[in-house]
Amino acid sequence: MSTMECEVDTNRTIEAKIVLLGSQAVGKTSVVIRYVGGMFSKHVSPTIGASFFTYKLTLDKYRIKLQVWDTAGQERFRSMAPMYYRKANAAMLVYDITCKDSYYDIKDWVKELKKNVETPIVMCLLGNKRDLEHKRRVSASEAQEYAKSIGAFFFETSALFNTGIDEAFFQMAQELVKICEMPNSGIRVLNCHGTDMEESELGSSIKLSNTKENAQNVDSETCLC
């Protein structure tokens, strides 16, 4: 397959799957809605099962198509989780800075991911609800330290005031771009013809035709419950 007619610069598309994990009511759905939909609603229903959103952005010469998976937080849905983080390229581990238990729960998720995900997974620790400073129970320095120890990025965020969220997703996208050309990255890279640069075994991933898309454009929302 020749890549001769490809425009320079934006001639690669990468497709990556990001999964959000964390306890009940820490704000996973709110973070996703803020990032993908650009808003905050006080009235979000608890997520039952999982829902996924697609989101496109452009970074350097790459078009990035993110498949963002939002999951249920209640403990008993845990046994379904492997289905959701299966073949994920990145994980956002979300806790609530006002709830110490939600922070401790992250450690279990990290263990589980390490055990069950074979391809490299980019991790990002998010301390959400940072607007509730007066109720803070988890210090930023402690979380930062922990993030470092597991090789994860770290951000404190507020879905309510829209702080830290764009930065976190941007950081993840950058990292995905960085690793995507490495062998066995598990990330699907397509050239300008929509054909695979590197045939990965992502049976469930997306074949992108060369549609025009705007950077930062909400594509679709799907409730998978």
Place this chain on the structure above:
Amino acid sequence: MQDKTKVKHNRKMKRFCRKGIPAEYRPVAWMTLTNAESRMKMSPNLYRDLLARSIEPALEETIRLDLHRTFPDNIHFRSSDDFETLQVPLYNILKCIALKNPHVGYCQGLNFVTGLLLLIIKNEEKIFWLMDTLITEILPDFYNPNMKALKAEQELLGQIVKWKLPDVHDHLRILGVPWALIGTKWFICMYADVMPVETVLRIWDCVFYEGSKVLQRVAITLIALNKEKILACKDFPEAVDLIQKSVKQPPCLHCHNFMMHIFNEPGSFPRSRINSLRDTCFSEVT
């Protein structure tokens, strides 16, 4: 104790339920059809006793986290000084269910089923008994923390699709869509907070009389009605998106037509075959 309120199972009653129980009779009909009424009469003090008890703080917290997230757009569920919010009876019922069924505790989704019942029946104790009857007698063990019955039910949907719509089954398998992604909320909520309310009530009219296999009829119908579009999907997100949006599409908005579809579209649906398929699926779930 002789049970005078128990409803005889017969064709006439089935037709009555399938045609839609008139709104003013729903509370009485649901309580009698399910046998919840007589179960309530047999333990007249139970609800009051449970209500007086307290529950573990962790369990209470889990329930409380979902109270203000249950039908938040519905005015009756908002917190307000002007009127009594339904969050109070919602909490009471969920707490008592957890106390009566310690192996279940609280499972997300119960809030939506209970919440919708609160808009129809308006009597805490009755709803408690109806919920308890659903959990213990009518539905498979969906709310068990091990989620085995729920997973099995989703595999069962896959088996029914394979039987009724083999080409759709093959296509979704090629795209890599697992059944467990499709039905979690459909089954756990019995379509509450999934389909339009009027359609959900019509579905429940039938579930309460005919049992949980009606939920499978609804699921297979949703897929059958979108068969051509599903077959045209080229990738995994497109297919999942389509199936999930199907619950808000026109055929589901017109509840009467939709109910006709669910009893015609899938064709024969013998209870014995469904049950044996379900058993097989259950034994294969890990």
